[in-house]
Amino acid sequence: MPTKGAKPDSKKGTPPVQVQSLSKSFGNQVVLKEISLEVGPGETLAVLGRSGTGKSVLLKLIIGLHKPESGSIRVNGEDVTKLKMKELNEVRKKVGFLFQQAALYDSLTIEENVGFPLRRHFSMSDEESRKRVRELLASVGMEKDAHKLPGELSGGMQKRVGLARALALEPDIMLFDEPTAGLDPITAAEIDDLILRLQKERHMSSVVVTHDIHSARAVSDRVALMRDGQLLIEGTFEDLQKSRDPFVMRFLDGS
Amino acid sequence: MPYSDTLLDQTKALAAILAWLVKLFEWFGNLALFCGRLIRSAVLPPYEIREFVHQFDELGSKSLPLVALAGAATGVVLTLSTRDSLIRFGAKSFLPAVVIFSIIKESGPIITALVVSGRAAAGIGAELGAMKVTEQVDAMEASAVDPYKFLVATRVLACMLMLPLLTLVADFFGILMGWLANTAAEPISLQLFIHAGFKNVTFNDFLPATLKTIVFGLLIGVISCFQGMNARGGTQGVERAATNSVVLASLLIILADVLLVRLILVFFS
Numbered sequence: 001m002p003t004k005g006a007k008p009d010s011k012k013g014t015p016p017v018q019v020q021s022l023s024k025s026f027g028n029q030v031v032l033k034e035i036s037l038e039v040g041p042g043e044t045l046a047v048l049g050r051s052g053t054g055k056s057v058l059l060k061l062i063i064g065l066h067k068p069e070s071g072s073i074r075v076n077g078e079d080v081t082k083l084k085m086k087e088l089n090e091v092r093k094k095v096g097f098l099f100q101q102a103a104l105y106d107s108l109t110i111e112e113n114v115g116f117p118l119r120r121h122f123s124m125s126d127e128e129s130r131k132r133v134r135e136l137l138a139s140v141g142m143e144k145d146a147h148k149l150p151g152e153l154s155g156g157m158q159k160r161v162g163l164a165r166a167l168a169l170e171p172d173i174m175l176f177d178e179p180t181a182g183l184d185p186i187t188a189a190e191i192d193d194l195i196l197r198l199q200k201e202r203h204m205s206s207v208v209v210t211h212d213i214h215s216a217r218a219v220s221d222r223v224a225l226m227r228d229g230q231l232l233i234e235g236t237f238e239d240l241q242k243s244r245d246p247f248v249m250r251f252l253d254g255s
Numbered sequence: 256m257p258y259s260d261t262l263l264d265q266t267k268a269l270a271a272i273l274a275w276l277v278k279l280f281e282w283f284g285n286l287a288l289f290c291g292r293l294i295r296s297a298v299l300p301p302y303e304i305r306e307f308v309h310q311f312d313e314l315g316s317k318s319l320p321l322v323a324l325a326g327a328a329t330g331v332v333l334t335l336s337t338r339d340s341l342i343r344f345g346a347k348s349f350l351p352a353v354v355i356f357s358i359i360k361e362s363g364p365i366i367t368a369l370v371v372s373g374r375a376a377a378g379i380g381a382e383l384g385a386m387k388v389t390e391q392v393d394a395m396e397a398s399a400v401d402p403y404k405f406l407v408a409t410r411v412l413a414c415m416l417m418l419p420l421l422t423l424v425a426d427f428f429g430i431l432m433g434w435l436a437n438t439a440a441e442p443i444s445l446q447l448f449i450h451a452g453f454k455n456v457t458f459n460d461f462l463p464a465t466l467k468t469i470v471f472g473l474l475i476g477v478i479s480c481f482q483g484m485n486a487r488g489g490t491q492g493v494e495r496a497a498t499n500s501v502v503l504a505s506l507l508i509i510l511a512d513v514l515l516v517r518l519i520l521v522f523f524s
Contacts, residue, residue, distance in 0.1 A: 063397050089399035103394035106385075117398040169398065 014077045015040050016173050016205040017062060022071035024057055031057050033229045035071070039173075044199060044206040046220035048213065048251070053226045055209040056100065059175045062207065063095055064088045076172065093121060096166030096204075100178040102158035104150035110137065110161050111146040117168045136164040140194060156187035163194065167202075174199075176208040180215045192218040213252065225251065289481050293411060296403035303405050310413035317378075318371050318421055325370045326425030329362045330354065330433035338437065348451070351443075354433040355452030360464045363426040365512055368471035371414070371421060372504040376479040379410055380500030383483025384493040392484065407484065411476030418472035422465050459523040467515045471508045478504040 017039040024032040031054040039045045047055050060066045062073055064080045073080050078091050104113050115133045118124065124132070137143040140160040150158055159179060166174065179195060180188035192215050199206060199219070210216050216223055217237050224234040227247055233240060240248055334354050341347050383406060386392050395402045434448040479500035486496040 060393070065393050065396060085401070089401075092397060092399040095397075097394070097397040099390045099394055099397075101389060103390040105391055105394075106389070117400065120398075120400050165394075165398070 014074070016076055017045075017207060018072075018074040019058075019062070020072045020074075022058075022061065022073060023069045024054070024061060024066065025069055031229050032061075032068075035226075035229075035231055037224055037231065037234065039205045039207055041205055042199075042203045043222065044208060044220045046208045046210060046216035046223045047226060048210060048216055048223055049226035050251075051211060054229045055211075055226060056177050058226075059097070059177050059207060059209050062175060063092060063097055093169050094172045096169070096171035096174045098159065098162050098166050098174070098176045098179055100181055102150070102155075102162035104158055104161055104165070106150050109147050109149055110142065110153070113150065113161060114165045114168055117165065121169060132168075136168055137161070139167070139198070140164045154187075156183050156191065159183070159191055160194065163198070167198065170202075172204060174204045174206040176206060176210075178210055178212075179208065180210065180212045188212065188215060189218075191215075195219050285485070286477075286481055289484070290477065292403050293407050293477070293480075296401055297408035297412065301404075303409050306405055307409040307412055310409045311417060314371075314375055314413050314417045315420065318374050318417070319424060321370050321374055322367050322421045322425050323428045325366050326358075326363060326428035327432040329366050329425070330358060330429035330431065331436040333357055333362060333429070334433040334436040338440065350437060351434075351448045351452035352455065354437075355430055355449075355456065356460065358429040358433065359426050359456070359461050361516070363429055364422050364464055364468045364471070365508070366429075367422045367425040368418060368468055368475070368508045368512075369505055370425075371418060371472075372475050372508055373501055375414065376475050376500040376504040377497045379476070379479035380482045380486075381493055381497035383407075383410075383480060384486030384496030387484055387486045387496075388489055388492050402484075407480045410480055411473065414472035414476035415469050416472070418468035418475075419465050422468045426465075463519045463523045467512075467519065470511055470515060474507045474511060475504045478507065 015038040017037075019035055019037045022032055022035040023030070035058065037045065037047075047058060049055050057066060061068055062075060062080070064073075064083070068081055071081075075091050076094060078087070080088060080091055083091065104110075105116065108116065111130070111133050114136050115129050118129050118132055122129075134143055134146070137146055140163050142157060142160050142164060145153065145157065145161075150161070153161065163179075176195065179191050183191065195206075195208070196219055198204070206219075208216065208219055220237070222235060223237055223240055225232045225240065225248060233243055233245065233248055240252060243249065334350070337353050337357070338347070338350055341350055341353065383392070386406070392402045392406070395405065430449070430452070431445075434443070434445055437443060437448065482496040482500045482503070486492040488495075
């Protein structure tokens with residue numbers, strides 16, 4: 001795992017996530033303009049920015065939930081913008097996604113939620129599947145709530161279960177959409193610790209989209225700050241602090 | 256009113272009509288794309304058999320009491336009103352045949368379709384709409400599970416196959432309650448009522464009318480899933496999806512019935 005602040009090393013092979021000249025609009029509204037970024041093996045990139053600057057759209061583009069107007073997105077070397085559905089699904093199996101509101105299936109129990117991708121992609125017995133689900137829930141400290149429905153859990157607990165579900169297929173890459181949004185500072189810090197611990201254990205590359213500067217600093221190796229759909233600055237957190245750009249200074253002070 | 260104002264109003268009205276037409280074409284275009292994706296998901300393996308059985312069971316068990324009740328009520332109303340008319344024309348002996356023909360050929364299928372449309376279309380529209388606006392559909396797609404295969408194809412197929420079965424239930428209760436309503440006014444054995452009613456019924460009267468509900472099921476499934484999967488804007492979006500599902504499905508069922516009745520008359524009379 002690279003040390004904090006390390007740049008992706010192209011000599012070690014293709015970066016797991018490569019975004020080049022990416023643009024996306026919804027109707028007349030331009031959301032992303034010519035975005036380019038890379039995430040190296042085992043590296044965590046935090047994408048910062050105000051609400052509505054296209055951060056979440058960027059994550060959804062990386063996993064192929066939206067199609068861009070132009071540009072390319074390479075995930076593990078495959079350009080997801082050009083893949084057919086079957087090939088795209090193979091790429092998706094190697095990418096975990098933690099949604100902003102966890103997006104747990106509300107008619108399924110916690111156990112069924114985490115087991116959902118397992119049952120669909122692995123031919124394992126019910127016993128094996130249950131064992132794996134228990135392990136995953138234990139890794140996020142939620143094994144005691146396996147039979148509860150998502151509606152019975154707090155926001156922080158839902159995020160933990162969402163994380164367990166995202167890890168079910170043992171991804172190489174994790175995408176986090178506002179992992180600490182709407183949580184109290186203590187729960188947010190617990191989620192950050194959990195993300196850090198899982199990154200250490202699993203050596204995954206991650207993109208964390210957030211507007212929480214504390215969270216970004218805690219979990220990331222590099223940060224990229226977005227403004228109006230464009231990448232304003234990219235580097236270590238220290239690089240951001242050294243910047244004299246009024247928006248960067250205001251963003252950091254505002255935290 | 257000055258001429259320029261009139262011209263401006265007319266231009267505005269024309270622009271509004273054009274915008275409405277564009278929206279309409281866009282809606283049909285999206286529906287066609289949706290149907291294309293649905294067919295591909297339904298035909299290509301792997302098949303979500305477990306989820307299909309679950310949806311089939313859900314739809315059947317939740318619609319059954321309503322369909323039985325609606326069928327029974329139709330039977331009673333049909334018998335009471337028809338009996339009165341037939342007595343006036345001195346054709347009372349035709350009552351069992353009129354009631355049974357009416358139920359199996361039209362009342363049973365259309366009442367079943369409209370009841371299921373109200374019950375299931377709203378449910379599917381709201382359920383998928385809620386899943387869409389809370390990103391559950393995206394989460395499914397992100398975990399490499401095709402939501403069209405898992406959520407849409409299973410529901411549409413369940414609607415298509417359950418409708419004829421529910422129609423049989425409506426027919427059964429309609430005929431039974433029709434007999435009971437008739438017996439209350441003038442006792443007649445069930446055997447005699449059935450015998451007199453089914454004497455001239457052929458498979459051409461029964462099968463096409465029952466099987467046309469597969470089309471109604473298709474309309475209910477496609478419209479409600481389409482509305483749900485295209486829901487936007489939080490709880491209001493979900494409410495819109497549920498309402499539009501019922502309204503559009505019911506309207507299309509009635510319009511399709513006009514066409515299907517004509518086709519059945521052409522090919523099976």
